[in-house]
Amino acid sequence: MTKPLFASIVFASALAGIARGDDSADAKAILDAAIKAAGGEAALAKPVAFYYKVKGTLYEGEKKTPTAGEWFIQGYDKERSISFDEDGKTAEIEVVNGKDGWIKEGDQPAERQTDDQIGLRRELVYLNWVTMLAPLKGKDFRLSMAGSAPVGDRKTVAITVEHDKHRPVTLYFDKDTNLLLKYERKFKNPDTGNDVVEDCLLSDYRDVQDTKQPFKAEVKWDGAPYVDLTITEMKLHEKPLDDKLFEKP
Numbered sequence: 001m002t003k004p005l006f007a008s009i010v011f012a013s014a015l016a017g018i019a020r021g022d023d024s025a026d027a028k029a030i031l032d033a034a035i036k037a038a039g040g041e042a043a044l045a046k047p048v049a050f051y052y053k054v055k056g057t058l059y060e061g062e063k064k065t066p067t068a069g070e071w072f073i074q075g076y077d078k079e080r081s082i083s084f085d086e087d088g089k090t091a092e093i094e095v096v097n098g099k100d101g102w103i104k105e106g107d108q109p110a111e112r113q114t115d116d117q118i119g120l121r122r123e124l125v126y127l128n129w130v131t132m133l134a135p136l137k138g139k140d141f142r143l144s145m146a147g148s149a150p151v152g153d154r155k156t157v158a159i160t161v162e163h164d165k166h167r168p169v170t171l172y173f174d175k176d177t178n179l180l181l182k183y184e185r186k187f188k189n190p191d192t193g194n195d196v197v198e199d200c201l202l203s204d205y206r207d208v209q210d211t212k213q214p215f216k217a218e219v220k221w222d223g224a225p226y227v228d229l230t231i232t233e234m235k236l237h238e239k240p241l242d243d244k245l246f247e248k249p
Contacts, residue, residue, distance in 0.1 A: 027143035027159040037178035039211035044134035049074040049241045053233035059225040078246045079125045096121040097246040104249040116190035151181045
């Protein structure tokens with residue numbers, strides 16, 4: 001019985017390998033269709049940095065607070081975010097530059113962020129690149145099928161994106177338009193130390209520099225509303241931004 005059993009195991013392993021290969025190929029086909037729908041690989045691969053100006057509503061239980069800010073993102077490890085108060089004055093600045101990061105509140109001196117806080121900001125930078133789609137063609141990314149689930153009244157097909165240095169992200173694409181409708185991920189909340197499931201609905205796609213970009217995002221943490229954002233200005237930069245943006249504020 002030893003040889004037949006061994007042969008069965010080998011055969012089953014081979015079939016599993018073929019299945020994984022087919023799964024990856026299907027996921028890559030979905031990605032290719034999504035990239036085409038969003039403007040094509042050539043256009044989506046041009047940016048090296050990004051600028052976003054946003055406004056929206058922050059939710060804390062039943063409390064709703066207006067929010068507004070600017071984000072500068074460059075590469076995979078540089079980010080500057082500025083939060084404005086109701087009078088349009090700078091209320092808070094956060095900067096991440098590689099393994100360093102700082103936060104400056106009002107007129108107070110900037111303080112170094114904790115490693116967990118820096119890690120959270122770096123994951124947001126990574127997420128920005130994931131949702132640009134073209135970078136996912138790189139060899140460091142692994143793609144697999146993640147089934148399908150309705151997003152609102154839209155039918156979707158989903159893929160999971162994996163990278164050795166980041167947590168998985170699941171992307172849901174509209175079956176009809178192939179545009180990205182939702183992402184879902186899990187991250188560690190540095191304030192509590194607990195994992196949080198974040199899902200974000202993307203909508204209001206507009207043309208930006210030969211690409212299609214979502215201008216609205218509705219973010220939930222563990223199923224509860226966290227923030228709704230509307231982008232009021234977006235620029236995709238094909239050249240690096242001023243390095244001073246990513247220095248200690």
